[in-house]
Amino acid sequence: MVRCVRLFFVLLTLALVVGCSKGESPENEVFAVSDLAHKKVGVIKGTTAEAYAMELGKGSMDMKLESYPSLKDMVEPLLQGELDAILSDDVPAKVLVDSDPSLRILDEALKEESYAGVIAKEKWGLLDSVNVALIQMRATGVYDSIVRSYVGGDAKYRVPLGPANGPVLKVATYAKFPPFVYYNEKKELVGSDVEIVRYVADYLERPLEIIDMDFGKIIDAVRDGQADLGFAAFSVTEERKQLIDFTDNYATSRIVVVVRSGKTKSFFQGIKDSLFGK
Structure with missing residues (x-):
């Protein structure tokens, strides 16, 4: 009984930590490549995704690019609204999205390569x-x-x-x-x-x-x-x-576009990620 009570308080504390550290994500505003115009977009520095985004930005798209060292480093900024979208190669993007229901990939690709x-x-x-x-x-x-x-x-x-x-x-x-x-x-x-x-x-x-x-x-x-x-x-x-x-x-x-899905992780998945990382 004592052990169960302790477990309850541990889970309650973790839930508060998870809830406080990660507020609700803003609604997604990117549903097509054309929606990237004037949006804050994350890319890995030195990749072709960055190059294509910079090339598109010379026209009417005018994306506000932010460079990061890895895909994982862009997830939290995206969920917190500091980014509106992420550009990435489709295979690593799929690996990322499969592990996080709060993200999704648009059907329309930016580029094939x-x-x-x-x-x-x-x-x-x-x-x-x-x-x-x-x-x-x-x-x-x-x-x-x-x-x-x-x-x-x-x-x-x-x-x-x-x-x-x-x-x-x-x-x-x-x-x-x-x-x-x-x-x-x-x-x-x-x-x-x-x-x-x-x-x-x-x-x-x-x-x-x-x-x-x-x-x-x-x-x-x-x-x-x-x-x-x-x-x-x-x-x-x-x-x-x-x-x-x-x-x-x-x-x-x-090259695909990763955006917020509007879904959230389960309670226990959130605790697991807080304890052990994604």
């Missing part, structure tokens, strides 16, 4: 070898296994690494972009792009070193020789082609 790895110009031998590895990865069904695991799966698929005798293959990435690249609960670097580069390294028979850095620094790191490749769901753009070369495309995606 393709993903590829980046490599310094005139590295044709390495580029050809990486492209052959990507083709083989698809032909053998490994790519499908990776996608099934990291997009709506158990996120446990690991590409095995065989003997490696060549020079270290250094790959730069950005580890705040699930399900492409992120740290799991064991602080292990995982994700679909991680498994892709593991496959590439194994195909090349080279030991693998993955370097986590800010997204905006990856292309410079590849150009300067600090890394051989960059894999972090890079969108293929003409602007980037002036600086680096792209591998063959390995995925396609859309």
Whole structure:
């Protein structure tokens, strides 16, 4: 009985904490891409979502952009009304929305794009070898296994690494972009792009070193020789082609708009998030 009373007061206290720390979200005012005009919009700095938003902003859209280091950092500002919407690649946006009913994705996309790895110009031998590895990865069904695991799966698929005798293959990435690249609960670097580069390294028979850095620094790191490749769901753009070369495309995606759904989390989910984080 005493234990039950204590549990009741603990839950009551937590409920007050959750209720006080997170007030009601303002109503959503963005229902289409055209509604983004003159709105406060969050983006991850250095991404194509930011670039497309800036390009649209030169016209009648005139969005008020705010840059953040990751998607997770934008959730609370959106729910509190400091942002009206978030722009993101669709796969990480879906992962975010699936875990939080207070968010939803608009049906209309801002842009469709393709993903590829980046490599310094005139590295044709390495580029050809990486492209052959990507083709083989698809032909053998490994790519499908990776996608099934990291997009709506158990996120446990690991590409095995065989003997490696060549020079270290250094790959730069950005580890705040699930399900492409992120740290799991064991602080292990995982994700679909991680498994892709593991496959590439194994195909090349080279030991693998993955370097986590800010997204905006990856292309410079590849150009300067600090890394051989960059894999972090890079969108293929003409602007980037002036600086680096792209591998063959390995995925396609859309830039989507995340807004407030008007729904709330359950009482116990709110307590869980307050105690353990999202």
